[in-house]
Amino acid sequence: MKYRTLYICTALLGFGLVVSCTPIVEEMTEVEKRAADPRNKTHMVGDKASGYVYMTSQTRDMQDDDIANPAFTWIDLAEEKWSKVEGKAGKSCASCHQDVNKAMKGVANKYPQYDPESKKLIALQVKINRERTKRMGAKPWKWESDQMLGMAALVKLQSRGMPVNVKIDGPAKPFFEKGKEFYNQRRGLLDMACANCHVDNAGNMARSNVLSQGMINGFPVYRLKWQKPGSVHRRFIGCNKQVRATPYKRGSEEYTNLELFLMWRASGLNWETPAVRN
Amino acid sequence: MARKPRVKVPSSAKKGDVIQIKTLAPHKMETGQRKNKKGKKIPRFIINKLEVTFNGKPLVTADLHPAISANPYFAFFNRVTESGSFKFVWTDDKGKSITTSKSIKVA
Numbered sequence: 001m002k003y004r005t006l007y008i009c010t011a012l013l014g015f016g017l018v019v020s021c022t023p024i025v026e027e028m029t030e031v032e033k034r035a036a037d038p039r040n041k042t043h044m045v046g047d048k049a050s051g052y053v054y055m056t057s058q059t060r061d062m063q064d065d066d067i068a069n070p071a072f073t074w075i076d077l078a079e080e081k082w083s084k085v086e087g088k089a090g091k092s093c094a095s096c097h098q099d100v101n102k103a104m105k106g107v108a109n110k111y112p113q114y115d116p117e118s119k120k121l122i123a124l125q126v127k128i129n130r131e132r133t134k135r136m137g138a139k140p141w142k143w144e145s146d147q148m149l150g151m152a153a154l155v156k157l158q159s160r161g162m163p164v165n166v167k168i169d170g171p172a173k174p175f176f177e178k179g180k181e182f183y184n185q186r187r188g189l190l191d192m193a194c195a196n197c198h199v200d201n202a203g204n205m206a207r208s209n210v211l212s213q214g215m216i217n218g219f220p221v222y223r224l225k226w227q228k229p230g231s232v233h234r235r236f237i238g239c240n241k242q243v244r245a246t247p248y249k250r251g252s253e254e255y256t257n258l259e260l261f262l263m264w265r266a267s268g269l270n271w272e273t274p275a276v277r278n
Numbered sequence: 279m280a281r282k283p284r285v286k287v288p289s290s291a292k293k294g295d296v297i298q299i300k301t302l303a304p305h306k307m308e309t310g311q312r313k314n315k316k317g318k319k320i321p322r323f324i325i326n327k328l329e330v331t332f333n334g335k336p337l338v339t340a341d342l343h344p345a346i347s348a349n350p351y352f353a354f355f356n357r358v359t360e361s362g363s364f365k366f367v368w369t370d371d372k373g374k375s376i377t378t379s380k381s382i383k384v385a
Contacts, residue, residue, distance in 0.1 A: 070304070
């Protein structure tokens with residue numbers, strides 16, 4: 001019990017400082033320096049900046065080299081899976097879609113998507129599992145499994161360099177609004193909204209991290225802390241826990257709506273899946 | 279299906295060229311310092327050796343230690359004088375190795 005109290009206090013102190021103090025001047029110039037770096041040019045648009053520009057040059061080096069970026073070992077695995085026959089129908093993804101490069105180009109921008117069947121939004125992972133269960137008669141993959149992370153990354157990789165551009169009108173509109181509300185709602189013991197960190201304090205320090213704008217355009221990202229790729233819903237869980245709020249489940253309605261809102265927030269930034277983050 | 283190593287070697291080069299070789303091996307590189315949820319130490323389990331040969335002759339040998347991150351990346355340069363095949367072997371603490379090869383045409 002003692003341990004827990006201590007933990008919460010440091011957290012409060014850490015984040016309390018961020019919220020109430022003026023930013024440390026030296027840290028700001030460091031961030032500004034990063035923003036002025038020509039390498040960051042394709043990772044910024046208007047006042048929007050990808051998480052890339054907040055990373056150290058070593059971390060950016062990893063992302064910029066498809067051999068040094070370990071996420072590609074998961075993508076290689078997914079490429080094998082793409083043409084591997086599985087399930088009762090005796091089919092692989094390639095049986096119907098042929099070349100993944102052509103078939104999945106631009107698909108990153110289509111999800112989360114309104115699904116008339118469930119009358120809710122579905123994330124790309126849900127669509128991939130439907131393809132497996134309904135069209136192939138194969139077993140679904142777990143959200144954070146190597147197979148699903150790899151396939152989601154392989155699909156989104158085909159949109160790398162294209163600007164994020166998602167549909168939020170029509171039947172998706174009410175879900176978008178819910179996602180926006182979630183984003184701006186304070187929660188948890190620290191009573192903080194996503195926006196308090198990623199809008200109000202982007203560029204400032206939170207403990208040892210520079211807060212980014214919390215952009216979604218690199219997911220699934222290879223995170224050095226995780227030593228593996230992770231979904232954006234995993235990131236949401238982490239960010240909810242940081243403010244001592246009870247997280248939702250991966251694939252939940254709440255997180256899928258939030259994902260759509262974050263896609264809209266990132267509009268115009270280029271897709272960089274699979275990104276590398278610290 | 280397991281993840282496989284990634285290696286980049288140019289497919290061709292001129293005699294005497296200095297080429298860059300890049301490698302990355304999938305491995306969790308468990309340091310032996312961490313504890314599980316019950317407080318028990320997770321045993322060390324890392325790749326401890328990378329050996330690269332060219333046409334059977336040793337080119338690079340590296341001993342790896344626990345402070346190296348998961349999915350270790352190595353890059354190095356080599357002056358090539360003949361066509362042939364690079365062989366890469368990573369060996370872990372359980373004595374298991376992963377191997378891959380890449381050939382190059384030198385003219």
